[in-house]
Amino acid sequence: MTGGAALPFKEIRKRDGRIVPFDARKITQAIFKAARAVGGENYSLAEELTDEVIKYLQEQTLPGLIPTVEEMQDMVEKILIEKGHARTAKAYILYRAKRTRIREAKSELMDVVKDILLEGNGEEEDSNFSPAEKMHQIALAASQKYYLDNLLPQEIADAYQRGSIHIHHLGYYSKTLDSLHIDLLPLLKNGFGNNRNSPPRDLLTVLFRTAVILQKSSFDMCGEQSLPFFDTVLGEIIRGFKTRPTFAELAAGLRGFFSYLRSLPCLGNDDYLNCSIQLGLDTTVEGREITGLLLKEIIQNKYKRPKIVFYLKRGINLTRGDPNYDLYVSALRTAMRTGNPSFCFLDTSYNALLGANTCYFASGVRVAQNRQGPPGGKKRGNIATVTINLPRLALTTGDQELFFIELDRLLRLGTKQLLHRFEVVSLLKCKDLPFIMGEKLYLGSENLFYRESIRDSLKNGLITLGFCGLPEAVRVLSDCEKGAKNQGYSLAAEIVKHMSRRVESFATEYDLNIGLRGVDCRGLRGLAEKDRKDFGVVKGVTEKDFYRCCFVLFQEDEGFEKKVALEGEIHRCCSAGYSSRVIFSPGMEASGAEEIMLKLMEADIGHFCISTFDEGLNR
Numbered sequence: 001m002t003g004g005a006a007l008p009f010k011e012i013r014k015r016d017g018r019i020v021p022f023d024a025r026k027i028t029q030a031i032f033k034a035a036r037a038v039g040g041e042n043y044s045l046a047e048e049l050t051d052e053v054i055k056y057l058q059e060q061t062l063p064g065l066i067p068t069v070e071e072m073q074d075m076v077e078k079i080l081i082e083k084g085h086a087r088t089a090k091a092y093i094l095y096r097a098k099r100t101r102i103r104e105a106k107s108e109l110m111d112v113v114k115d116i117l118l119e120g121n122g123e124e125e126d127s128n129f130s131p132a133e134k135m136h137q138i139a140l141a142a143s144q145k146y147y148l149d150n151l152l153p154q155e156i157a158d159a160y161q162r163g164s165i166h167i168h169h170l171g172y173y174s175k176t177l178d179s180l181h182i183d184l185l186p187l188l189k190n191g192f193g194n195n196r197n198s199p200p201r202d203l204l205t206v207l208f209r210t211a212v213i214l215q216k217s218s219f220d221m222c223g224e225q226s227l228p229f230f231d232t233v234l235g236e237i238i239r240g241f242k243t244r245p246t247f248a249e250l251a252a253g254l255r256g257f258f259s260y261l262r263s264l265p266c267l268g269n270d271d272y273l274n275c276s277i278q279l280g281l282d283t284t285v286e287g288r289e290i291t292g293l294l295l296k297e298i299i300q301n302k303y304k305r306p307k308i309v310f311y312l313k314r315g316i317n318l319t320r321g322d323p324n325y326d327l328y329v330s331a332l333r334t335a336m337r338t339g340n341p342s343f344c345f346l347d348t349s350y351n352a353l354l355g356a357n358t359c360y361f362a363s364g365v366r367v368a369q370n371r372q373g374p375p376g377g378k379k380r381g382n383i384a385t386v387t388i389n390l391p392r393l394a395l396t397t398g399d400q401e402l403f404f405i406e407l408d409r410l411l412r413l414g415t416k417q418l419l420h421r422f423e424v425v426s427l428l429k430c431k432d433l434p435f436i437m438g439e440k441l442y443l444g445s446e447n448l449f450y451r452e453s454i455r456d457s458l459k460n461g462l463i464t465l466g467f468c469g470l471p472e473a474v475r476v477l478s479d480c481e482k483g484a485k486n487q488g489y490s491l492a493a494e495i496v497k498h499m500s501r502r503v504e505s506f507a508t509e510y511d512l513n514i515g516l517r518g519v520d521c522r523g524l525r526g527l528a529e530k531d532r533k534d535f536g537v538v539k540g541v542t543e544k545d546f547y548r549c550c551f552v553l554f555q556e557d558e559g560f561e562k563k564v565a566l567e568g569e570i571h572r573c574c575s576a577g578y579s580s581r582v583i584f585s586p587g588m589e590a591s592g593a594e595e596i597m598l599k600l601m602e603a604d605i606g607h608f609c610i611s612t613f614d615e616g617l618n619r
Contacts, residue, residue, distance in 0.1 A: 008058045013068045024050055027076060034092035035085070052079045140171035147173045151424070156417045163530035165414055166387040166468075167421075169222040174424045176433065177461065178223035180381035181359045181367060182441060185233045187213055192439045203245045206237050207257040214275050215264050220436040224361050225275045226309075228378055235286035247289065254293050261306050273306075276362035279341070280311040280331065283323040291327050298341070299334040307362035308341030312601070313355075318347075332597070333590050335610040342579070342609040345601045350572060363520055364579025364607045365464070371513055372444075372459040379443040380460050382576070384421045386414045387466035387519045389527050390473035390495070391547055395535045400477050400491070404498060411465065411499060415506045418463040418514065426455040463512060464576040465503050466519035468527065469547030470495065475540050489566045492551070500573035515576025518549040552611075553600075554583040561599075568603035580608040 012022045032046040053075045057067055060075075073096055080089035147170060148157045159165045169178060188206060191198045192213070200206045210227070217225055227233070238244055245253065264273040279291045298308065310331040311317075317324035335341055344360045345351065351358045351368070358368045359377020367377035388410050397403040430437045430448040437445045437454050444457030470492055478488045500516050507514040525546045532542040550570070551563050567580045582600070584593055600608060 008054065009067055011066050012072065013066050019066060024054060027053060027072065030095070031076065031080070031088070031092065034080075034095055035088045037091040037095070038087040040088060049076075049079055049083065049085070052083065143171040143173070147171075153416070153420065156413065156420070159410075159413060163392055163527050163534075164389055164410060165417065166389065166524055166527060167417065168385040168387065168466075172222040173421060174427075176220060176222050177425070177436070177458075178221065178382040178384055179225065179361055179363075179365065180217065180221060180436065180441065181226045181228050181361075181377045181379065182213065182217060183378045184210065184213070184227050184230070185236065187439070187441070188233070188237055199240075200237065201241065202243075203238065203241075203249060203253045206234065207253055207260075211257065211260050211264065214261065214273060216435040217441065218264075218273055218275075220433040223274060223382070224363055224365075225273075226278065226359065226361050226381075227275070228278045228359050229281060229311075229356070230277045231279045231282040231287040231290045232284075234290050235282055235284050238286050239284075250289060251293050254290065255297055258294070258297055258303065258306065262303075275305075276307040276309055278309045278311060278359070280324065280327065281313060281316055281356060283316065288324065288327065291324075292330065295327070295330050295334050295341075298338055302338045304338065304340050309344055309360055309362050309607075310335075310341040311344050311346055311356070312597075313346040318598075318601075329590055329594075332593055332610075336584055336588070336590075336593060339609065339611060342607065343597075344607045345605065347601060348571070348604045348606045350575075350604075351606055360577065360607050364577045365462070365517060366515075366575070366577030366606065367462060369513070369575070370460055371507065371511055374443075379441060381462070383425060383458060383461040383463050384418060385464045385466050385517070385519065386417045386421075387468050387524065388414055389469060389531070389547075390467055391469035391476060391541055392527070392531050392534075394473040394476035395531060395538065395541070398476070403473075403477060404495075407495070407498065408502060411502045411506075414465050415503075415510075415514065418465065419510065419512075422458070422463055422512070426453065426458055428454050430454060459512065461513065462515050462576055464515050464517045465499070465506075466517050467496075467499060468519050468524055468549055470518075470570075471548050471551055472541045472544070476538070489551075489562055493566060493569045496570050496573045500575070504575070516574050517576035518570065518574055518578035520549060520579065522546055550578070550580050552581050552583060553608075564599060564603045564605070567600075568605050571606045572604055577607060580605050581611055582608055583611050 009022045011019050013019055028043075028046045028050045031049050032040075032043055035042070035046060053072070056079060057072065057075045077089055077093060077096075080086075080092060148160065151173065152160070156165075156167075160167050160170075167173070169176075188209060189199055190196065191209075195209070200209060214225055214227075238250075261273055261275065277294070279294065282288065282291070294308065297303065308331075310328070312328065314322075316322055317328040319325065322328075331341055331343075335343070342362055342364075344358075346355055346358065354368050354375055357376035357378075358366065359380075360366050361382075365382050367380050367382070369375050370380070388407075393406055393410060394403055397406050429450075430445070430452050431450050433442075433454065436442050437448055437457065438450070440446050440448075442454075442457050443460040445454065448454065448457060473495070474488045474492045478491050496516075503514055503516040528542055528544055528546050532538075535542055537543050551567060553560065553563060553567065571578050571580070580600070582596070584596070
């Protein structure tokens with residue numbers, strides 16, 4: 001029949017409803033490909049089997065009806081099995097299943113693309129993205145689908161799609177890093193690119209180059225950039241000028257710098273440049289002026305970005321009589337009104353070892369110890385993060401003993417994902433990250449050549465296992481509704497200590513900087529939605545838009561002291577950082593807030609944010 005005889009079917013119906021000419025050779029080619037997959041090479045046999053398929057389908061189909069592609073494929077499977085070609089049938093079934101997955105993936109992707117392209121076309125909705133940003137969102141959606149369907153191990157892809165874990169910046173999986181603390185001073189003094197060995201001679205040149213550094217490095221990264229001790233760096237550069245800027249010139253320059261940073265585009269998941277600036281420890285005249293002016297700019301305009309991290313240390317700014325105490329009070333008042341800056345205590349038990357060499361991102365990620373080289377945060381950052389969905393694990397197990405057993409399994413799976421991503425990113429060469437590696441911004445990249453692997457340099461970075469929804473998981477696993485809060489706090493501490501021990505064992509096993517961190521869950525809204533779909537509305541858990549990372553500290557809470565102590569315990573367990581959130585009552589004086597701040601430090605809380613009262617209620 002395939003040799004030239006008239007075919008009983010002239011047409012066939014495709015999956016999308018289209019009717020196209022029937023071509024028996026396509027069936028033969030599909031059978032032959034399946035046969036070759038198991039070692040077969042007989043094309044004539046494939047033609048004979050095709051004739052059998054067509055004959056059988058003709059007998060089963062009513063005259064005049066046009067067969068469908070699915071019916072034809074079902075018949076191929078049936079004939080292969082009946083004629084004794086079981087191995088070929090298995091290969092054909094697997095091939096068919098693979099093609100089905102590809103079609104479904106394309107369909108899902110097209111739905112996402114359609115939503116992005118049509119966003120803002122409705123009468124009551126405005127678009128949040130420009131045409132260029134929409135194209136970037138489409139590219140991200142396509143790369144995410146590719147990585148899930150083709151690159152990630154199946155068990156990891158399944159866990160992500162199920163909502164058991166969240167892979168951060170999935171669209172950039174093989175292409176870039178998450179974050180970096182930029183050592184700004186050498187770049188400004190020695191120059192970079194075409195300005196190499198050309199030190200700046202005036203304030204505007206310094207600020208412009210700083211903005212260029214941030215923009216260029218953002219092209220090589222998908223997350224947060226940080227400028228450690230910006231007040232110290234800028235102060236030292238200014239003192240080297242022949243003519244120092246006046247206070248008014250400094251104020252105007254910093255105001256323009258802030259304004260320019262807020263206008264810079266970003267290629268990451270956010271529509272703004274994700275950068276943070278660290279201040280607070282410089283006691284020189286210039287450093288104090290810079291810090292004071294930046295805080296004034298924030299409070300006057302209620303700016304939430306660039307994000308500021310204000311460092312606190314006894315003898316420098318924490319207590320009355322310290323040289324920068326007035327700046328600390330100003331930073332505290334600014335944060336109480338705007339939520340910016342966040343704060344870092346350098347005198348905690350785990351930060352005191354490295355002191356000012358410990359660097360925090362505004363997100364709470366901490367960079368300190370280093371198994372592969374010199375410790376400290378400068379020129380280092382987070383490579384990637386995977387977050388474990390603790391509420392889903394609690395809802396799935398429903399039992400504390402089983403919860404810890406499955407937690408171990410999920411921690412091991414998360415570590416497997418991080419190691420996989422590390423290996424994938426390690427394939428990049430210096431030329432693939434031309435600014436971060438090419439301009440020697442990353443620790444260990446100092447002697448890299450253009451086409452050389454970044455693997456050895458990358459070992460200085462962090463890979464972090466995150467967790468979210470600790471309060472909600474505890475609520476599921478303990479009887480918090482009946483007043484057993486102490487039991488809940490004890491369980492929370494036990495969970496975090498357990499994760500800390502496991503993550504530390506992974507770091508030792510693989511000799512990499514694997515750290516545990518708490519993740520700001522506001523960017524993970526989809527997890528609670530998935531759990532609500534699967535488990536229904538659970539009071540205090542899935543009814544929320546997103547899960548919490550921390551036990552929000554409101555000083556009028558019953559049991560505030562115990563909650564603060566718990567937060568300190570969690571901070572000690574999170575080597576890669578954790579950020580607490582504090583809410584002060586409206587109208588609270590700075591003196592009262594200072595007293596609470598000292599309690600936070602004494603409890604060993606390393607990094608925290610202050611929420612305005614309205615923001616706290618919304619959480």
